[in-house]
Amino acid sequence: MNIKIADLAFEPLITADTIQTRIKEIAVDLNKDYADKAPVFVGVLNGCFMFMADLLKEITVPCEVAFTKLSSYHGGVTSTRRIRDDFDLLTDITNRHVILVEDIVDTGNTLDYLVAKLSHRKPASITVVALLLKPDAVEYPVEELKHVAFQIPNEFVVGYGLDYMELGRNLNGIYKRVV
Ligand code: 5GP
Secondary structure (H helix, E strand, C coil): EEEEEEEEEEEEECHHHHHHHHHHHHHHHHHHHHCCCCCCCEEEEECCHHHHHHHHHHHCCCCCEEEEEECCCCCCCCCCCEEEEEEECCCCCCCEECCCCCCECCHHHHHHHHHHHCCCCCCCCEEEEEECCCCHCCCCCCCCCEEEEEEECCCCCCCCCEECCCCCCCCCCCCEEEC
């Protein structure tokens, strides 16, 4: 069923059930790769909050949870390329295995910036898990991006943490803009 958010119409792209099934698959890999590594999961707010919560419910290895906040879309439907550092990661990640949890990788600009910034803190490793990737939009490939739940077309999406004008984050599935 199509929905309206502010002035735009959206149609279903990925259902809630499909998201949950895929999260369980990713968690199996992470639980295997990070057994005995006590990783720090770092969520990139605001968009990651639902994905982070559902992913962490499937993680069975001892781990820490922390957050940082960046923004780049500033309410519109395309990236502004201006990254705003809203709040920094406060956990000391020196010699720690870091798993960054991102909502969506579009141009890759935000992720490239964050990985470079955190690398200066000398973590043991950095791996990125992203809910969504728009392969056709990538301008900054990030080699640390190892787990992608879904590859999607280069279109604007909302739901499951992602917003349009700060609305739509509460939807349990992902919707794409009807153009
Ligand atoms: P990038 O720096 O990779 O171009 O953009 C990453 C950020 O832009 C994401 O973390 C997200 O906040 C925002 N973004 C990119 N594509 C979309 C989209 O289709 N929908 C929404 N709501 N945000 C997006």
